Amino acid sequence: MTMQPALLSTLALALGDGAHADGGHAAQAAGYADVGALQFAKANVDAGYAWLKWMLLAPLASVALCGLFALLKVKGRWPAVFTVGAFATAAALAVSLYFQWSPTLFGTHAPLAVPLADWITVAWGDGPLQAFSVGFGLYVDGITLLWMLFVTVLATLIALYASEYMESDVKAGYARFFFAVSLFVASMLILVMSDNLVGLYLGWEGVGLCSYMLIGYYATQPGATAAAKKAFIMNRVGDLGLALAIFLIWTNYGTVSYDGLFQAVASADPLSAQGSWSKAAIPFLLLMAVCGKSAQGPLFTWLPDAMWGPTPVSALIHAATMVTAGIYLLARMAPFYTQQAIGAEWAEPALLTVGWIGCITAFLGATIACGQFDYKRVFAYSTISSLGYMVMGLGVGTAFGGVYYVFTHAWFKALLFLTAGAVMHGMAGQVDFRKLGGLMKVPGFRLTMVCMLLGCLYLATAPFSAAALSKDIILYQALTSPVDQVRWMGWLGLLTAGITAYYAFRVWFRLALGPVHIEPGPDQHGHGDDHHGSHGHDAHAHHGGHGGHGGHGGHGFHPHAPGVRISLVLAVIAVGSVLAGLPSYLEKSAGYNWIQRFVLNSTAWNRATAGPEHAEILGRDAHGTLFVLATGVVVLGIGLAWVLHAANRGLGDRLRASMLATPGLKWLALGSEHGWYVDQLYAAMIGVPAWIGAQLLAFVDRFVMDGVIVTAVGRIPGFFGRIFQPLYTGSVQGYALTMAGGIGLIVAWVVWIWLSGGAS
């Protein structure tokens, strides 16, 4: 428990304005008293910004139009036009809001609240907590604006890319695809822009629904529908946490609107705040939601399977935007991880849990990625790993590092997926990098491979890249922490960085270098990625002289080089990836860089700054040591990949074969390839008991319900029926005679009573 004051005093540095965040103050910080009270600027309610609603209405209009096209089964390219247009409109509005804010963003900027409509009002009494009222409105602060910017800009670019990528589906699911993508962006914007938790929940469920629809887009393939169901159900587990967290927030604070909520949190006295279990549960339940949506900790296995969706979807939803919704939630709800909101004795475990979940997920994701042969799955596991870094960043106390990494990651991971998609698109859906090679030498693929190199460099956090700059902030914060556990997270994170560098370049060396080797995938005449020559231009670039057929059924297969739209989008996102690192080089304003300003002007601000300025790692100056260490592991990782997969392409395979042959190391290779058997573990832990329970219930149903109750009860009338059955002879006259005889008897009886004088 002695670490408690230590970690919280680290947070103290982050509190107050920049002037207080100096080393001297840190040295004296030893207890809760130094944390100081949280303060949140009261939102500036300004209906003049009601035009922001068009950011939601534009994608929704596209949803309506694409939905109409899908319903009426109209074939054509119009859905792509609507979608790109709507996203571009939203992006233009976000950028214009940014420019309105930019003069003041570098000062202290109050959040903007724009009430739009009444939504839910229920009252069941006059007392406190007996009325629930929530409006539909927008709440825009730094992190909202950041998310609005990169979501809309990336969505526009990726929709443009998809308009070409999905070309072969123009006669099939084109409208349905863009319907779901538009709905996704609308939901994502509702998620980040809503001014209350109920609106966030609406968007949260909306993006989950769209994710489900798009993973299962190729609905004729059983794998795709299974993956969609898996993603949907695992997300529901997390969403349960979010729903419970919202309930508890409402019962504890009486409001779910951010403005009122954070004022209520800030007004709590940090010294006397006593945590109740219901307050203490809030951060853990929120973390559960994060684990579902951002594929963390125990709930990450849906994300690799989500790669069944079309690749633009993987890039947009399962790499750049939706999966960062969890990070957004953590940053938005950051006050709940400090002791003011939930009580001091709970704050520390909550933060450490966040950190460890992120750290371990990052490590597991990276180790699994090393064992995959499907390059898209490698990138999927790298996304899990990167998201783990972001969560760890928030857990170790640097929302700035976490959010900065979200921003840079969105660009380079979208780039990686889009290049992977371009390769799949061109190679008839071939996703196994052992069956491809030397793509640098294949005409039309050079831009793609160069873009992928850039993406891999960023994924590997090569020195001076945007990714490294943002990742190092997280590692710096962790490694300079006074808390032992947090430093361990930092060292594990550093190791993960090395592994990441290895697997990123394992993919690139295999795909780009070496002799040209192409075995086309299964889609040569199949779904989605089939090429119908609909691009008009160099769709069938011939490269017969490169021996690309490999004699593996590739007769007459011609790689299908990316067209103008895909190339353009790749180039723009590559430039964006590079520029994402710019904030770290530009002049800082009052000690804070561009991204930091977004975070500082948000509810995550209390953990926005980096750790102590003159901290030490291993007894040396922290900045220099970290740079050397981080660069070292990256160079080692890339070097290892070079040795195993580029310099001698057979070496990696031989190493793997010898590992499989060695009993002590076999589990390592197999475990990595099979995702450490987490899926199988779930099957054993949840699937098997559920199966046993189902068998038990089926037994009860068959023998108790059907057997004892239904059949036994049914036999009673059957028994009596058999007694009287002989009376039924089948002769109508016999029945009639019985009837007549009966009536005759009744008549005789009445007459007998009458004659005997009984009726008088």
Added chain:
Amino acid sequence: MPAAILADAPLAPAMPATLQLTLCLSVILFGIGLVGFLTRRNMILMFLSTELMFQAAALAFVAFGRLWMDLSGQLMVIFILTVAAAEAALALGLVVLLYRRKETLSNEAWAELKE
């Protein structure tokens, strides 16, 4: 005693002899119908016998309606006629179908329906 019932009825005209005759006719008609139904095996004739019993009942209604000077009895007859017409259409249709199945009008051909 019937006489007492008649005496108590305010609107009852003193026509018991006619009533009794009519009721006798009704009973005879009903008896013919019943005997016909019980003795015949031809489904069309059995059906005609039920019609006879119907008409016997209708006649009794008319007789009592006349006795009470009440139109309800005759109203009932209209209903009986309507039902009889509908039943005739249905029953003859059924008979035709049954005949097509077994090429006979005897109802004994359908004795297996007892199960």
